[in-house]
Amino acid sequence: MSGDGGGTGAPARGWPLYEVFVRGKRGLNHVHVGSLHAPDADMALRNARDLYTRRNEGVSIWVVPAEAITASSPDEKDPFFAPAGDKVYRHPTFYAIPDDVPHL
Amino acid sequence: MDNQDGSVYAVLGEQTDEDGRWAFGTGFHDPLSGVDRAVPAGVDRADLAAYCLMLGDDALVLSQRLAEWCSRAPELEEDVAMANIALDLLGQARLLLTRAGEVEGAGRDEDALAYFRDEHEFRNVRLAEIDCGPGPGGDFATTIARLLVFSSWRLALFSRLAAGSADPVLAAVAAKGVKELAYHRDHAAQWTLRLGDGTEHSHARMRAGLDRVWPFVDELFTPHEVEQRLAGQGIAVDPAELRSEVDGVLDVVLDRAGLSRPALPGLPGPAGRLGRDGVHTEAMGYLLAELQHLARAMPGARW
Numbered sequence: 001m002s003g004d005g006g007g008t009g010a011p012a013r014g015w016p017l018y019e020v021f022v023r024g025k026r027g028l029n030h031v032h033v034g035s036l037h038a039p040d041a042d043m044a045l046r047n048a049r050d051l052y053t054r055r056n057e058g059v060s061i062w063v064v065p066a067e068a069i070t071a072s073s074p075d076e077k078d079p080f081f082a083p084a085g086d087k088v089y090r091h092p093t094f095y096a097i098p099d100d101v102p103h104l
Numbered sequence: 105m106d107n108q109d110g111s112v113y114a115v116l117g118e119q120t121d122e123d124g125r126w127a128f129g130t131g132f133h134d135p136l137s138g139v140d141r142a143v144p145a146g147v148d149r150a151d152l153a154a155y156c157l158m159l160g161d162d163a164l165v166l167s168q169r170l171a172e173w174c175s176r177a178p179e180l181e182e183d184v185a186m187a188n189i190a191l192d193l194l195g196q197a198r199l200l201l202t203r204a205g206e207v208e209g210a211g212r213d214e215d216a217l218a219y220f221r222d223e224h225e226f227r228n229v230r231l232a233e234i235d236c237g238p239g240p241g242g243d244f245a246t247t248i249a250r251l252l253v254f255s256s257w258r259l260a261l262f263s264r265l266a267a268g269s270a271d272p273v274l275a276a277v278a279a280k281g282v283k284e285l286a287y288h289r290d291h292a293a294q295w296t297l298r299l300g301d302g303t304e305h306s307h308a309r310m311r312a313g314l315d316r317v318w319p320f321v322d323e324l325f326t327p328h329e330v331e332q333r334l335a336g337q338g339i340a341v342d343p344a345e346l347r348s349e350v351d352g353v354l355d356v357v358l359d360r361a362g363l364s365r366p367a368l369p370g371l372p373g374p375a376g377r378l379g380r381d382g383v384h385t386e387a388m389g390y391l392l393a394e395l396q397h398l399a400r401a402m403p404g405a406r407w
Contacts, residue, residue, distance in 0.1 A: 037179060051181065
């Protein structure tokens with residue numbers, strides 16, 4: 001299990017990292033639940049099944065190579081998100097929600 | 105864990121029944137609820153009890169072997185996978201030993217049968233008991249080789265029991281086991297492909313693993329007289345019938361992995377007596393010592 005990667009993009013030690021997304025029984029979309037190491041995507045799916053769906057949590061799993069995710073940087077938090085804070089007109093809070101509409 | 109994580113699992117862990125206890129998961133079903141537990145008419149109780157012990161001991165003993173990988177597997181993820189498979193098998197063993205004790209009618213429960221029988225009373229096939237690693241008898245590849253053979257064989261057996269055993273309890277236990285065993289076989293097949301079709305070194309280790317377990321393969325298809333009698337009554341499956349199906353499955357996996365079935369003869373037992381007769385290899389005594397010593401040192405101990 002100790003390969004040098006051999007130019008396959010694997011890190012020098014251990015297996016590449018995958019991020020795991022699980023869709024719950026009645027959930028609407030896949031939710032990020034954590035990450036794991038696996039030698040390839042097929043095994044990542046199986047490892048995810050063992051690590052994250054042991055208690056009937058899910059009916060569908062996605063795995064994504066962690067290196068394929070482009071994330072926003074914490075340093076850019078203010079320019080990214082702060083401008084939305086004072087634009088109250090973007091939030092639909094000015095009308096009453098009918099009682100029999102549970103999922104608005 | 106902050107609120108956001110909590111809400112993630114609130115979504116994922118939605119209950120599917122009203123009395124779900126989260127510590128044990130939710131949405132689980134008792135596989136034997138509503139199943140008629142009476143012994144089918146005309147069936148010899150001693151035979152049926154012995155057959156349940158055979159299938160239960162196979163699972164119990166291999167579960168113990170797989171549990172030896174806990175904290176020793178090559179990667180954390182594989183550690184969990186092995187433990188999961190071991191727990192599946194332990195669950196099968198519990199149902200089958202409970203049924204054996206119930207049919208026997210001598211007041212022995214699953215614990216009495218697991219912890220207080222001696223070596224010659226265990227009826228598992230020898231493939232389940234041999235050391236395939238992490239002990240000196242093997243390595244990860246050897247463990248995968250055994251798991252591939254064992255789960256292919258047991259899946260073929262349980263599929264037939266689930267579809268047609270005249271004992272409703274055996275059929276229900278097998279129906280639950282089929283889904284688990286299909287996963288075990290898939291896991292072993294995935295690793296067989298990667299090791300067999302990997303590097304020169306991994307290929308050599310996988311081939312050595314197959315050679316290690318192969319002398320114990322013939323026994324899987326050698327019927328015991330209990331199995332033959334019960335097969336005649338539609339309760340059990342004659343294991344000899346499974347050979348062509350299992351060989352076919354193994355050929356598909358091994359061929360894709362660049363491997364083949366070793367041409368090694370089966371290891372005969374003393375005077376023709378095998379694991380099903382209670383005659384085991386040297387490894388069995390050590391395995392049972394570890395499995396049983398606590399229950400025997402402190403009878404009746406509870407958590």
